[in-house]
Amino acid sequence: MKPRFNDVATVRSGLKNVNYLADDGIAGVVYLADRLGKPVLIEGPAGTGKTQLAKSVAELTGARLIRLQCYEGLDESKALYEWNYKKQLLRIQADKNSDSWSEVHDDIFSKEFLLTRPLLEAITSEDPVVLLIDEVDRVELETEALLLEILSEYQVSIPELGTITAKQIPLVFLTSNNTRELSEALKRRCLYLHVDYPDLEREKEIVLNKVPDISENLADQIARIVRSIRQLDLKKPPSVSETLDWARTLMLLGIETIDADEAKETLHILLKYQTDIAKAAKELSVTK
Amino acid sequence: MPVLDLMSGFIAELRNAGLPVSLTENLDAMEAVKVIPIEDREAFKYALGATLVKNNAHWRVFETIFEVYFSLRGPEYAITKDGQPDDFWREMQEQMDQVKGQGEGKGSGGGMDSLTPEEITAMLMRALMSGDQAMMRALAKQSVQRFAGMEPGRPVGGTYYLYRTLRNLDLDNMLQKLMDANREMSKQELTSLEERLEKDEFESRIEQFKQEIESEIRRRLVADRGAEAMAKTLRKPLPEDVEFMHASRDEMQSLKKALYPLTRKLAARLARKRRHGRKGPLDFRNTVRHSLSYGGVPADPKFRYPRPAKPELMVVADISGSVAAFARFTLMFVYAIQNQFSKVRSFVFIDGIDEVTKYFKSTEDIGEAINRVNTEADVVWVDGHSDYGHAFEVFWERYGKDITSKTTVLLLGDARNNYHAAQSWVVKEMAKRARHVYWLNPEPKSYWNTGDSIVGEYGAHTDGVFECRNLRQLEGFVENLT
Ligand SMILES: Nc1ncnc2c1ncn2[C@@H]1O[C@H](COP(=O)(O)OP(=O)(O)OP(=O)(O)O)[C@@H](O)[C@H]1O
Ligand SMILES: [Mg+2]
Numbered sequence: 013m014k015p016r017f018n019d020v021a022t023v024r025s026g027l028k029n030v031n032y033l034a035d036d037g038i039a040g041v042v043y044l045a046d047r048l049g050k051p052v053l054i055e056g057p058a059g060t061g062k063t064q065l066a067k068s069v070a071e072l073t074g075a076r077l078i079r080l081q082c083y084e085g086l087d088e089s090k091a092l093y094e095w096n097y098k099k100q101l102l103r104i105q106a107d108k109n110s111d112s113w114s115e116v117h118d119d120i121f122s123k124e125f126l127l128t129r130p131l132l133e134a135i136t137s138e139d140p141v142v143l144l145i146d147e148v149d150r151v152e153l154e155t156e157a158l159l160l161e162i163l164s165e166y167q168v169s170i171p172e173l174g175t176i177t178a179k180q181i182p183l184v185f186l187t188s189n190n191t192r193e194l195s196e197a198l199k200r201r202c203l204y205l206h207v208d209y210p211d212l213e214r215e216k217e218i219v220l221n222k223v224p225d226i227s228e229n230l231a232d233q234i235a236r237i238v239r240s241i242r243q244l245d246l247k248k249p250p251s252v253s254e255t256l257d258w259a260r261t262l263m264l265l266g267i268e269t270i271d272a273d274e275a276k277e278t279l280h281i282l283l284k285y286q287t288d289i290a291k292a293a294k295e296l297s298v299t300k
Numbered sequence: 301m302p303v304l305d306l307m308s309g310f311i312a313e314l315r316n317a318g319l320p321v322s323l324t325e326n327l328d329a330m331e332a333v334k335v336i337p338i339e340d341r342e343a344f345k346y347a348l349g350a351t352l353v354k355n356n357a358h359w360r361v362f363e364t365i366f367e368v369y370f371s372l373r374g375p376e377y378a379i380t381k382d383g384q385p386d387d388f389w390r391e392m393q394e395q396m397d398q399v400k401g402q403g404e405g406k407g408s409g410g411g412m413d414s415l416t417p418e419e420i421t422a423m424l425m426r427a428l429m430s431g432d433q434a435m436m437r438a439l440a441k442q443s444v445q446r447f448a449g450m451e452p453g454r455p456v457g458g459t460y461y462l463y464r465t466l467r468n469l470d471l472d473n474m475l476q477k478l479m480d481a482n483r484e485m486s487k488q489e490l491t492s493l494e495e496r497l498e499k500d501e502f503e504s505r506i507e508q509f510k511q512e513i514e515s516e517i518r519r520r521l522v523a524d525r526g527a528e529a530m531a532k533t534l535r536k537p538l539p540e541d542v543e544f545m546h547a548s549r550d551e552m553q554s555l556k557k558a559l560y561p562l563t564r565k566l567a568a569r570l571a572r573k574r575r576h577g578r579k580g581p582l583d584f585r586n587t588v589r590h591s592l593s594y595g596g597v598p599a600d601p602k603f604r605y606p607r608p609a610k611p612e613l614m615v616v617a618d619i620s621g622s623v624a625a626f627a628r629f630t631l632m633f634v635y636a637i638q639n640q641f642s643k644v645r646s647f648v649f650i651d652g653i654d655e656v657t658k659y660f661k662s663t664e665d666i667g668e669a670i671n672r673v674n675t676e677a678d679v680v681w682v683d684g685h686s687d688y689g690h691a692f693e694v695f696w697e698r699y700g701k702d703i704t705s706k707t708t709v710l711l712l713g714d715a716r717n718n719y720h721a722a723q724s725w726v727v728k729e730m731a732k733r734a735r736h737v738y739w740l741n742p743e744p745k746s747y748w749n750t751g752d753s754i755v756g757e758y759g760a761h762t763d764g765v766f767e768c769r770n771l772r773q774l775e776g777f778v779e780n781l782t
Pocket of ligand 1: 031032033034057058059060061062063064065187189218222252253256
């Protein structure tokens with residue numbers, strides 16, 4: 013199969029064109045995933061652009077995004093496929109007398125009666141797809157095992173139909189919020205990418221790209237304040253989405269340069285815990 | 301050396317350092333280096349990381365080893381200066397000569413080597429002031445060459461050279477100088493917020509410069525001693541294996557960072573355990589009662605769901621010097637998953653004992669509570685040297701009656717009693733009343749009961765003494781406890 017990207021720099025600039033600001037690490041791993049045909053497991057704090065990365069890669073490559081949102085209790089019938097029992101029953105009743113049972117049997121276990129769920133859909137798709145398996149840490153260990161065949165062989169075995177193999181190797185991204193240790197088997201099959209809070213420059217770029225009409229100066233100040241706040245020992249440091257929310261609020265308020273009071277009054281947008289807000293407020297008003 | 305040859309040594313070293321690199325991952329890494337050019341340094345590093353490191357807590361160790369094996373090697377890093385400088389280096393030198401010419405009013409031509417230490421410091425200050433990355437890098441190189449006093453073959457560690465270099469640059473006062481200069485230069489008075497942000501910016505630049513110096517020293521040492529020997533000297537335990545009793549400040553930081561995700565995972569795991577797989581034995585009566593609606597056929601068997609009461613926890617911790625860090629981490633750990641227990645009470649002692657439960661109740665911030673424990677708890681009775689016997693006696697007098705058959709008592713410490721009376725009868729009495737009594741000892745097993753350690757004497761009355769030298773062991777113990 014033809015590689016999707018020429019080099020790491022193309023990935024990075026391509027992502028930038030669709031408003032995703034990657035660093036060399038992120039771009040490097042996306043490039044590698046394409047070259048090695050391997051899924052990427054993305055971990056990192058909340059709101060740092062893990063889900064968005066998969067979406068942006070889909071946009072960049074012109075592929076359709078197929079998303080499997082994980083939750084506790086997700087099973088095969090929701091993730092892979094399910095037989096359409098109602099339709100099968102109707103078929104059996106309609107032909108009660110004419111066909112032999114074996115004919116009926118072969119017929120009702122054909123693709124026509126199969127309900128494809130996201131994983132199977134990604135495998136069977138004719139057009140290019142990006143498969144996003146979001147928040148994979150939420151499913152039970154047993155369900156995780158369902159994924160292994162797809163992630164290493166890009167195929168699905170259906171007892172009644174045989175093995176369905178992918179027509180093309182999709183780019184696959186799994187995200188995890190790290191609420192539990194994923195199995196070694198899963199990790200071995202994936203490339204691992206830890207997406208952390210962006211550095212000052214990148215965060216500023218993200219703000220500039222995502223908040224219409226914001227001035228360079230304000231974006232810079234926002235990124236600096238957020239960096240300083242993240243250095244504190246907090247229960248929950250501000251995420252990129254919270255930085256963006258804050259930037260949008262400041263724009264709405266018509267603020268051009270932030271002073272300590274304005275920062276303090278709007279801190280609740282950046283921080284969610286009262287103790288964190290108090291800590292940050294104290295820090296911002298005194299120079300150590 | 302070609303990249304593929306470096307790889308086997310590199311991966312062997314990762315394994316030596318404790319990273320679990322499987323065969324598949326090894327092969328993936330070999331594929332990865334074929335498609336990403338090593339010149340694309342950052343991408344190359346992350347590509348290798350993506351195939352070999354599947355746990356973020358191991359990233360620092362990976363990075364260090366990566367630097368040793370793959371950081372720029374070449375004659376220009378040799379300690380003896382007989383190599384030819386590369387183009388970048390030559391360019392930098394010219395640029396510096398220019399700066400020097402303008403700044404000090406001297407003609408250019410002398411080259412970097414003729415700069416006095418004061419001139420180098422002045423240039424550094426200018427580079428830090430403007431955030432000139434290339435200049436900072438060049439100055440780091442120059443400073444190491446000039447001040448570190450490195451000699452080939454000398455068996456001295458990198459820290460020594462780092463110290464020598466930094467001392468000559470007067471970096472300790474740099475932040476203050478930068479802040480002063482900045483204040484003078486700005487037209488209006490800076491608000492306190494602006495000052496704070498400037499300070500954070502300068503701090504990050506200084507930190508970056510320090511790291512540049514460290515890398516430079518490391519590169520030269522690698523050039524001198526070879527990667528393998530160097531990696532061995534630098535070998536550090538993974539955060540989960542760092543010994544509480546001997547952690548450096550840096551390691552403490554990484555421990556703290558590793559602690560939170562660990563407790564979160566543990567809590568999630570325990571919550572899941574409670575929810576699932578808890579089907580108990582058949583509930584006969586209930587099944588029969590329900591069978592009535594099926595005409596007496598027990599079609600819908602009912603099971604008993606045992607809900608084992610969550611244990612009540614009492615933590616009694618020695619917080620004197622050498623075991624203080626251990627006590628701190630254990631308390632943090634326990635409080636981070638406190639909803640796994642019906643109640644948690646904590647007590648700290650040295651030779652006196654004090655209950656500190658209230659500090660954890662009055663704030664959601666465990667870190668802050670721990671700080672208050674360390675500064676406010678009343679734990680000194682006579683001389684501030686551990687006296688387990690006295691502390692236990694007072695504990696028994698004041699709180700002994702609160703121990704019930706629902707209570708699990710955790711005793712934390714090295715049981716180094718300074719040859720005071722043991723009063724181990726207290727532990728015996730505790731064990732009679734409590735559901736369980738456990739002792740957690742941060743010392744290696746081989747040290748137990750040597751010198752003034754009497755852990756055996758106390759331990760005999762408990763349900764078990766456990767070695768808890770690092771996060772890995774602590775996590776294992778706590779998981780079994782709930
Ligand atoms: N590098 C980036 N470039 C552009 N936008 C970004 C970047 N990182 C984060 N964002 C923005 O931040 C927001 C949060 O991103 P996203 O939802 O992908 O986070 P996440 O890591 O998946 O979080 P969670 O763990 O909560 O699911 C989105 O609006 C996204 O567009
Ligand atoms: Mg997400």
